[in-house]
Amino acid sequence: MALIHPTAIIDAKAELDPSVEVGPYSVIGPRVRIGAGTRIASHVVVEGDTTIGRDNVIYQFCSLGGAPQDKKYRGEPTRLEIGDRNTIREYCSLNLGTVQDAGVTRLGNDNWILAYVHIAHDCQVGSNTIFSNNATLAGHVHVGDWVIMSGFAAVHQFCKIGDHAFVGMNASLSQDVPPFILAAGTPIAPRGLNIEGLKRRGFGADEIAALRRAYKLIYKSGLTLDEARAALAQEESGLDGNPAGRLRNLRAFLDNASRGIVR
Template sequence: MAKIHPTAIVDPMAELDATVEIGPYSVIGPKVKIGAGTCIKSHVVIEGNTTIGRDNLIYQFCSLGAAPQDKKYRGEDTRLEIGDRNTIREFCSFNTGTVQDAGTTRLGNDNWILAYVHLAHDCQVGSNTIFSNNATLAGHVHVGDWVIMSGFAAVHQFCKIGDHAFVGMNASLSQDVPPYVLAAGTPIAVRGLNIEGLKRRGFSGEDIAAIRRAYKLIYKSGLTLDEAKAAIEADPAYQNEDGGAHLRRMREFLDNATRGIVR
């Protein structure tokens, strides 16, 4: 039997692993599935078609799986999916998706989500990210792996943020942020590469050198974006297994940027 506080309300249709813990006054809806080792603290509301994986720690006063804040929503059975080993702090709100997009809002694994973070409908967030207090994503935003969102950063709908990017405090993003870069300031601008983050994650000197070359082509060469993409592909390391992987990731991101990139 799951460890459920007597004041919690858990719908009998909910699927809870036997090792789940549910704290005082929390409410768990009928379409909720929660995996092994996950702990839900007090006064948490989990509703909608929501799946939560293993070993998550969800703090008090969170709202997970509520209907999307989208006027087009007409009660369709959309989803929220949360992976494994995430820490989700107080007063976070994650909404389900919409049928106009993926239909599912997703959070990956091993994320550190601090207080008052909002993930709107259809957001796709990767793994190993850090969202500081009050970071906010509008609908349809895609965030890659190892991204850091500083406090009070806000992201316009449909924006993309690439792997290993760093977004500074109070940033207001209305364009895409390529992988590996540091974007900050008012107005927002790219301020360099997230070198410290890359070093902490074990990037080799060769890796960082390849990323620097791509960065200079995009931001320091005076090339148009199309010219910069062609120059990145022409880099001798582009086809290599190691440093070339980062060049290919950058080129792929630029190809798929839909709102233009922060420059």
Template sequence: MARIHPTAIVDSKADLDDSVEVGPYSIIGPNVKIGARTRIGPHVVVEGHTTIGCDNTFFQFSSIGGMPQDKKYGGEATRLEIGDRNLIREFCTFNLGTAQDAGVTRLGNDNWILAYVHLAHDCQVGSNTIFSNNASLGGHVHVGDWVIVSGFAAVHQFCKIGDHAFVGMNTSLTQDVPPYVLLSGNPAAPHGINVEGLKRRGFSREQINAIRNAYKLIYKSGHTLDEAKAALAAAEADTPDAAAELRLMREFLDTTTRGIVR
């Protein structure tokens, strides 16, 4: 049987694995499914059509699966999906999706989500990310894998942040961030690539140099965005050892809708 504290309220229709722990005074709603070995701390509310994977830890006072903060929301059965091995610290708020988008808010695997983080409706967050205290995402934001969003950073709705990017403390972000780019400020400005993060993740010297050169093509060459994409395509063909990394940057530029921070 799941280990449920006697003061917790767990709806009889909730689907909890036998190894789940639920702490004192927490509330689990009827449409919630929680996977093996996940721990729900004290005073946590999990509601809505929410699916949580295995080996997650939720600290006290988080609100998970609440209705979207969107005036267009009309009570549709939208969802929140959380993967495996995530750490969610105190006072986090994750909202359901809306019918105006994919209908689901997603958080991947192996993420560190620190205190007071807000994931708004329809956000799509990858895996191995770190969100520091008070980082907030507006609705419909897409965040790639291995991204770091520092404390008190705020991301405007519909923005995209590419893989391995680094968003500095107190950043106000209103445009898209290409993969590997390090930026900060209000308004946000680019400051090179996330070299330290790439080294820690095992990128080779050749790959890092190719990414640095790609950054220069986008930000230092005076190219228009279309010219930068053409230059990246040429560099991709000439740099087989880093072709995948350059392709990731070029394809991101192809799909930006808000424009990139420049």
């Protein structure tokens, strides 16, 4: 209890590991579970059916587990799940899910969520992402691993952003961004591969070369998207190991794109 500030209000039914720290004037609701080593700063509200994992750092004035900003919501039992080792900076809001979707909003592990970020109901965010200040996800958005969202980027409902993609500052995104792609500008458009990001994450020259060829097939060849997907399958058949795996990831994303892709 020495780690809980005396002004914090923690419901007796909340489940907090003994190592959890809670700062002044924070409020923790009855259906909240918080794992070992997590630190909650001052003036944070954690409510709803919310699970927070280990070793997270949650800064002041965040709102986690609040009701979805969805007029259809009628208090149904839905959840928010936050993984391990996330940093969530000031004034961020992450809402519960809705029964119209999976019923859960998820944030994975090792994410860097900067100030004023909003992650709406039913969003599914992977691991090792960076959300710069004021990045905003509408409901039902899926974001893969290692994605970077630049400041003030806004994403329309039901969009998907693939692994290792980069979304530029002030982007207004209403279509899906395939894996490995850098999308930026007004209006937003593909600007090539996220080369620097791929190199920093250890992609080999053979992987990057395969992805360069794939990018040309999708964006530079004049092929329709269906024709490009068929060409990617042919390209993948001549590869093995990691290069083949990267193209397989890209093709799977294109097969499941829900709103068309940025093109």
